[in-house]
Amino acid sequence: MAEILIHAKELWCSYEEDDRRVPVLRGISLDIARGEYVAILGHNGSGKSTFAKLLNGILEPEAGELVVAGTNLASPDLTDDDIYALRREVGMVFQNPDNQLVATIVEEDVAFGPENLGVPSAEIRRRVDDALATVGMSDYAGHEPHRLSGGQKQRVAIAGLIAMMPSCMIFDESTAMLDPAGRREVIETFEKLNREQGITVLTITHYMNEAARADRVIVIDDGKILADGTPHEIFADPGRLIAAGLDVPQCTSLIHALRAEGVALEGEPITPEECADLLCRALEGKKHG
Amino acid sequence: MAELALENITYVYGERTPFEIKALDDVSLTVREGSVTGIIGHTGSGKSTLVQLLNGLERPTSGRVLLDGKDIWEKPKEIKKIRFRVGLVMQYPEYQLFEETIRADIAFGPKNMGLSEEEINHRVKEATEFVGLDPILLDKSPFDLSGGQKRRAAIAGVMAMRPEILVLDEPAAGLDPRGRDIILKGIRDYGKKTGSTVIIVSHSMEDMATYCDDIIVMSHGKVYLSGTRDEVFAHAGKLTEVGLDVPQITRLALLLEERGIPLPHGIYTVDAALDALRSLFR
Amino acid sequence: MKNIALGQYYPAESPIHRLDARMKVILAILYIVCTFLCKNVLCFAALACSSILLILISRIPLRTVLRAIRPIIFIMLFTAVINLFFTKGEVLLFSWWKLQIYREGIYSAVFMVVRIIVLILGTSLFLTYTTTPIALTDAIESLLSPLRIFHAPIHEFAMMMTIALRFIPTLSEETSKIMNAQKARGVDFSEGGLIRRAKSLVPILIPLFVSSFRRADELATAMECRCYRGGKGRTKMTIPRLHVRDFVALFLMVAFGAGIVLLNRYGYGYTM
Known part of the structure; x- marks a missing residue:
């Protein structure tokens, strides 16, 4: 097992509404290792975004343990400097592409992070x-x-983080406001970062198609972890996902429906390619059998 | 009820400037009365411009928008009346909420139409039901609602004007599967119960396959494909050619077809695929 | 909507465009000083010539340049008339009822008009037309930075300007979207009297405010997540450097000022 980057145990968090405390996270426990590509899947209001915002100190945990990149975020003596140090390690891309770019020129915006860190000018130029x-x-x-497309703006936001050289990037519903082309651009970008630079990627989403591409999927429902495993393990139980207000890949539904009618099919395909392979094998077997 | 048609519509942005862009190029189409019609295309395919022409927010550079055979720009001073007949819900409509309560906001459109108090109340109630909004929320401030609820309230605000043609630009953008289904079902119900025509602009072919009767595919400012849902999906290969995402199940059908497995054309639902495969496995 | 021009910057390749923004601010100030040094016909003639020369060097079309003068035509005429009638002199040219025009009045009116035109042209050509708003902001920040020792919030001011410039196009786009959305609900912005028109702005302004606050909040969070902690300890990617051309421009401007002072001594005719 590689080094643990994010460690959460019995993590609770709530917000205040009309003088009442409404729990959003109700005992989250998980460990994410350096270099993993993890999708956190859940419907709106499931608590998945709250979890993301805890990870780099935008929100404070109420109870439980939370250690991210060596910083104990649940510690009572947490200082601003600790959070500052944490944010160099863990970068975050937000949902609205318009509201996270600061400068009027793309390269100036990418330089914003390293400028804040006090990196020497020549080095900033190279990083940008x-x-x-x-x-x-x-x-x-x-x-x-403002003249770029949504997908391009998000890629600039990602570049802004890369220039700070973090070891982990969190994408807090960063594809939700994009069109399919923009979504693809962003996903391909962070997958490349994970693959080629070993950056830990945590993508928060309610798009099942996006989650299916990750190495590991964590389903959050009602502030708790409902399931945690590989995409194949997660989508093997379509009923559970539908009950949590989520979609199931159409191919998965099809295979489960066929199986329910007594057709013998081995495996849990997610993509159309896997599904086509499985069906062809089964039909072939039937011909010979 | 009303029939909507476009006749040789061309729309040019920034005419006679260096930034000139032809957003729509000689587009002609008819939207079937009482249908749910989907318009799909890439960003920049001209579909967002098209939507703003339908209710007279923009005026075409050339060509005519016909409502029941009459040019909507015949009397430019009466364009406001057209906007009551062709209701438009823009992208992310929750950003237009401004009244103190949801009730007042939904009533805003009907009030501008000059309806009676009683009729307005009735319309607000009816629209709230269409979008499946809990009546308890009516007296809350828009700020106290969740994103999905705000979206529904904003759509109800246009439905309350009871337009004969309801046009929605990306009504489900950014919503999770549950929120998306509630909104799209509500929109379809509105069309069914009032007999109105519904036009939905979307990026999602899967939503189109589930909720629309007719589909118009736009590409580079022109109509690329149009027809009933079955007709359009019969050309599923042509859709992938212009880089549109077809439903996953349609991709599977295309893959199986390539491998020589005989399947009927135009599969776009899990049920249709199930029927086709069931007979193969028997 | 995406093509609205920010400020009046006119993109072109010219020696003035290439100058360092900080130097351009200094040059503009010196040029303004020169216009006030002018006292006689020769000086004003030289001043007018220098402006024409600046227009030619800047490669900005004459029509665009003249647009800068349009808003102040009224003030110019007003000043001219005042000077024409109220300057007393020795050579009376015209007299009717209480109005008297002296030769000095004509000189004075012409001088004032030339001075105002040159003032506007000078600032436009050195600053707004040839320098992007962001470069101008950076230049002002850099020139004012000595004031930091008095704890003046120079960095914060510049950051505010930058963010404002970044969001003007976004918000103007948003305004037109909200306007369209409300038009679709039957709001008419062109109908009715003043009060009704003002009332019809409410459905635009409230959503716009709400959205601006939301944007500001999200942007602040995003900036903090990118380790922004104010100006302290910050570095800059591009450190602007003064080039030889900047010093040449400065030398020319000082020489021009010296020329004006010299011409004042050898002037003839009316002197202000």
């Missing part, structure tokens, strides 16, 4: 150029952010 190249936005370095 590298970061823009990594997300495929070098040609837009001199553009104004």
Whole structure:
């Protein structure tokens, strides 16, 4: 097992409404290792975004343990400097692409993070150029952010984090406001970062198709962990996901429906390719059998 | 009820400037009366411009928008009346809420129409039911509602004007599966119960396959494909050619077809796939 | 909507565009000083010539340049008339009832008009037309930075300006979206009297305020997550450097000022 980056145990968090405390997270326990690609799946209001906001100190935990990149976020003597140090390690991309870009020029925005860290000028220049190249936005370095598409803006936001060299990136519903093309751009970008640079990626989403691409899926419902496993393990139980207000891949539904009618099918396909393989094998077997 | 048609519509942004863009290029189409029609296409395919032409928010550079055979721009001063007949729900409509209570906000459109107090109350109640909003929420401030609830309230605000044609730009954008289903079902119910025509603009082919009768596919400012749902999905291969995401089950059907497994054309629901495969496994 | 021009910046390749923004601020100030040094016909003639030369060097179309003057035509005429009638002199040219025009009055009116035109042209050509708003903000921040020792919030001011510039296009787009949404619900912005029109702005302004606050809140969170802690300990990616051309421009401007002072001594005719 690789080094643990995020450790949560019996984590509780609640918000105040009309002088009442409404619990959002009700005892979350999990460990995420360095270099993992994890999707946190849940419907709106399930607590998945709250969990994400705890991870880099935007919200404070109420009870339980939470250690992220060596910083104990549940500690009573947590200082601003600790959170500052944590945020160098754990970057976050938010939902609305318009509300996280600060500068009027793309490369100036990418430079914002390293400038805050006090990195020397020449080094910032190098990091900004590298970061823009990594997300495929070098040609837009001199553009104004408001003229970019949603997907491009999110890629600039990602470049802004890369330039700070974090070891983990959290995507808090970063694809929810994008069109399918933009969504693809963002997913492909963070998958590349995970694969090539070993950056730990945590994507918070309610799109089942996105979660299915991760190495590990954690389903959160009503502030608790409902399931935690590989996509194949998670989608093997469609009823549980539907009950949690989520979708199931159509191929998975089809296989389960066929099985219910007595067709013998081995395996849990998620993608159409896997599903086609499985069906072809079964039909082939039937011909010979 | 009313029939809506576009006749040789061209729309140019920033005419005679260096930024000139032709958003729509000689588009002609008819929306079937009483149908739920989906308009799908990439960002920049011209579908958002099209939507704003339907209720006279924008005026076409050339061509005519016909409502019951009459050009909506015949009397430009009466365009406001057209906007009551063709209701438009823009993208992320929750950002337009401004009244102190949800009730007052839903009543805003009907009030502008000059309806009686009694009729307004009736319309608010009816619209609230269509979108499945809990009546308890009516007296709350828009700020106390969740994102999904706000979206529903905003859509109810347009439904309360009871337009003969209801146009919605990405009504389910950003919602989770449950929220999406509630809204799209409510919209379909509105069409069924009032006999109105519904036009939904969306990126999601899966939503189109579930909720629309007719589908219009836009690409580069032109109509690329149009027809009933069955007709459009019979050309599933053509949809992937312009880079549109077809439903996963349609992709599976195309893959199986490539491998020589005989399946009927145009499968776009799990049930249809199940029927087709069931007979193969018998 | 995406093409609204921010400020009046006119993108072009010219020697003035290439100058360092900080130097351009200094040059603009010196140029303004020059216009006030002018005292006689020769000086004003030189001043007018220098402006024409600046327009030519900046490669900005004459029509665009003249647009800068349009808003102040009234003030210009007013000043001209005042000077024409109220300057007393020695050579009376015209007299009717209580109105008297002296030769000095004509000089004075022409001088004032030239001075105002040159003032506007100078600032436009050095600043707004040839410098992007963001470069201008950075330049002002850099020039004012010595005031930091008096605890003046220079960095905060510049950051505010930057964010405002970044969000003006976003908010203007949003305004037109909200307007369309409310029009679709039957709001008419062109109908009725003043009160009704003002009332019809409420459905626009409230959503706009709400959304601006939400944006501000989200942006603040995003900035904090990117380790923003104010100006302290911050570095900059690009450190602007003064080039030889900037010093050449400064030298020319100082020489021009010296020329004006010299011409004042050898002037003839009316002197202000």
